[in-house]
Amino acid sequence: xxxxxxxxxxxxxxxxxxxxxxxxxxxxxxxxxxxxxxxxxxxxxxxxxxxxxxxxxxxxxxxxxxxxxxxxxxxxxxxxxxxxxxxxxxxxxxxxxxxxxxxxxxxxxxxxxxxxxxxxxxxxxxxxxxxxxxxxxxxxxxxxxxxxxxxxxxxxxxxxxxxxxxxxxxxxxxxxxxxxxxxxxxxxxxxxxxxxxxxxxxxxxxxxxxxxxxxxxxxxxxxxxxxxxxxxxxxxxxxxxxxxxxxxxxxxxxxxxxxxxxxxxxxxxxxxxxxxxxxxxxxxxxxxxxxxxxxxxxxxxxxxxxxxxxxxxxxxxxxxxxxxxx
Amino acid sequence: xxxxxxxxxxxxxxxxxxxxxxxxxxxxxxxxxxxxxxxxxxxxxxxxxxxxxxxxxxxxxxxxxxxxxxxxxxxxxxxxxxxxxxxxxxxxxxxxxxxxxxxxxxxxxxxxxxxxxxxxxxxxxxxxxxxxxxxxxxxxxxxxxxxxxxxxxxxxxxxxxxxxxxxxxxxxxxxxxxxxxxxxxxxxxxxxxxxxxxxxxxxxxxxxxxxxxxxxxxxxxxxxxxxxxxxxxxxxxxxxxxxxxxxxxxxxxxxxxxxx
Numbered sequence: 001x002x003x004x005x006x007x008x009x010x011x012x013x014x015x016x017x018x019x020x021x022x023x024x025x026x027x028x029x030x031x032x033x034x035x036x037x038x039x040x041x042x043x044x045x046x047x048x049x050x051x052x053x054x055x056x057x058x059x060x061x062x063x064x065x066x067x068x069x070x071x072x073x074x075x076x077x078x079x080x081x082x083x084x085x086x087x088x089x090x091x092x093x094x095x096x097x098x099x100x101x102x103x104x105x106x107x108x109x110x111x112x113x114x115x116x117x118x119x120x121x122x123x124x125x126x127x128x129x130x131x132x133x134x135x136x137x138x139x140x141x142x143x144x145x146x147x148x149x150x151x152x153x154x155x156x157x158x159x160x161x162x163x164x165x166x167x168x169x170x171x172x173x174x175x176x177x178x179x180x181x182x183x184x185x186x187x188x189x190x191x192x193x194x195x196x197x198x199x200x201x202x203x204x205x206x207x208x209x210x211x212x213x214x215x216x217x218x219x220x221x222x223x224x225x226x227x228x229x230x231x232x233x234x235x236x237x238x239x240x241x242x243x244x245x246x247x248x249x250x251x252x253x254x255x256x257x258x259x260x261x262x263x264x265x266x267x268x269x270x271x272x273x274x275x276x277x278x279x280x281x282x283x284x285x286x287x288x289x290x291x292x293x294x295x296x297x298x299x300x301x302x303x304x305x306x307x308x309x310x311x312x313x314x315x316x317x318x319x320x321x322x323x324x325x326x
Numbered sequence: 327x328x329x330x331x332x333x334x335x336x337x338x339x340x341x342x343x344x345x346x347x348x349x350x351x352x353x354x355x356x357x358x359x360x361x362x363x364x365x366x367x368x369x370x371x372x373x374x375x376x377x378x379x380x381x382x383x384x385x386x387x388x389x390x391x392x393x394x395x396x397x398x399x400x401x402x403x404x405x406x407x408x409x410x411x412x413x414x415x416x417x418x419x420x421x422x423x424x425x426x427x428x429x430x431x432x433x434x435x436x437x438x439x440x441x442x443x444x445x446x447x448x449x450x451x452x453x454x455x456x457x458x459x460x461x462x463x464x465x466x467x468x469x470x471x472x473x474x475x476x477x478x479x480x481x482x483x484x485x486x487x488x489x490x491x492x493x494x495x496x497x498x499x500x501x502x503x504x505x506x507x508x509x510x511x512x513x514x515x516x517x518x519x520x521x522x523x524x525x526x527x528x529x530x531x532x533x534x535x536x537x538x539x540x541x542x543x544x545x546x547x548x549x550x551x552x553x554x555x556x557x558x559x560x561x562x563x564x565x566x567x568x569x570x571x572x573x574x575x576x577x578x579x580x581x582x583x584x585x586x
Contacts (some may be wrong), residue, residue: 106456255363264583303579311569323586
């Protein structure tokens with residue numbers, strides 16, 4: 001067993017996902033504690049050409065699992081071959097694709113699983129993780145059991161690690177070792193449909209302006225979009241707003257939507273139900289704007305603005321544009 | 327086409343939850359419910375039974391004996407029979423151990439589709455379905471907003487970054503569905519009465535051909551500490567201000583934190 005720290009590096013449309021850059025830096029941080037190397041498991045379209053550039057964010061080596069846009073789970077056999085006896089931990093993004101591949105590793109290689117974690121480190125050669133449990137009321141620290149097989153599989157929330165920028169390193173790229181036959185490779189895309197509106201990947205946004213039931217309509221999201229654009233952020237929504245059809249489900253935050261960890265979350269007309277809270281409770285700063293002074297979001301927001309979002313949000317957008325001088 | 331829906335009994339959402347001295351979830355005196363996201367899996371299975379795609383729906387749960395209540399509640403919504411896996415050696419099972427046990431039970435039940443909710447309320451790894459698929463060496467179709475089965479093939483409609491895809495795989499499969507499949511039905515009084523007569527079996531680890539040693543103490547992970555989250559400063563409030571003044575205060579607040 002080596003002390004290397006592996007990480008899943010997803011590519012699509014020729015580019016690495018932000019999670020790949022974050023995990024490259026996170027893996028490098030853990031590898032410096034364990035005395036090993038940060039190794040990317042790169043997959044998806046663009047992985048072959050883009051893997052070496054992960055070196056700029058901390059990866060020492062990169063193993064290319066494949067370079068096509070196909071269901072992430074079909075990369076499981078290659079991920080298994082590359083992970084077998086391959087290091088201390090494999091970091092995976094806490095996204096649907098990341099979870100699918102992480103689960104395949106756990107099930108195929110009988111490995112301990114952690115997460116989604118909000119912090120990870122290596123202490124005297126042992127992995128240690130921190131997770132918010134019981135809806136954020138408890139922080140749990142966990143380690144592999146004595147004698148547990150390696151590598152440990154660690155689901156990592158977005159924005160847990162900030163990608164190192166400005167590096168010029170290049171990762172040494174290699175092909176994945178031969179994979180065993182697996183039924184997991186038999187899933188395929190039968191049909192593909194584009195959404196009506198272009199949607200951003202919320203997990204990658206560092207500022208999110210989310211709208212809830214209080215936004216009232218599809219048009220009601222207009223002022224939220226303006227604010228998000230003034231702040232350089234993205235628009236999200238609660239389940240109520242997505243169910244109402246005001247915004248695509250890709251932008252839903254919460255238990256059954258995206259789990260986000262932005263530097264700033266602004267909830268407008270969001271009541272703060274527990275199902276929404278579990279999707280954003282690890283945001284660094286939370287601002288709530290709500291007409292109802294007793295909305296549950298007021299209990300955990302850092303700043304609670306009581307008032308009409310349709311007056312306050314445009315005023316805030318103007319104020320921010322004015323201060324930014326644009 | 328036979329479906330086994332895996333369900334988990336969890337403490338009610340919003341219940342006062344805590345850990346015991348040995349760092350396990352304290353289930354004493356806490357109201358228990360079917361994991362809310364599993365109800366969507368039940369609903370999806372029953373819809374496939376209603377439209378004739380499925381000709382058998384079995385529920386499978388692993389948990390303490392009281393988890394039989396969750397299975398009865400599922401049977402009251404519909405379906406045919408249920409299996410509870412309960413064994414003292416399973417206390418504190420982690421995701422790997424849970425997957426190991428469910429995979430062994432599914433080997434025995436041999437469904438065409440093993441259907442699960444996308445996540446559980448009380449642990450948020452969502453790794454059990456994929457681990458079960460890997461252990462049984464069957465395809466995984468995950469995060470379906472809808473599941474369809476026809477001609478020996480299962481398909482899920484899954485959100486993509488830019489829209490949605492239909493992902494397909496040959497049966498048998500493990501599939502998971504989201505809350506977009508549609509609202510779970512209520513159990514009718516007739517359903518509740520009928521559920522009492524539906525068959526329910528209880529299996530131990532030995533019935534699955536597994537031993538406590540196979541499960542390595544039920545966990546490959548160990549919790550070393552629990553503590554309350556960092557104290558946050560109390561919520562600051564801005565009230566009763568004209569919009570422009572409120573906006574200026576918010577902007578000051580953001581600027582102090584270098585967010586603008």
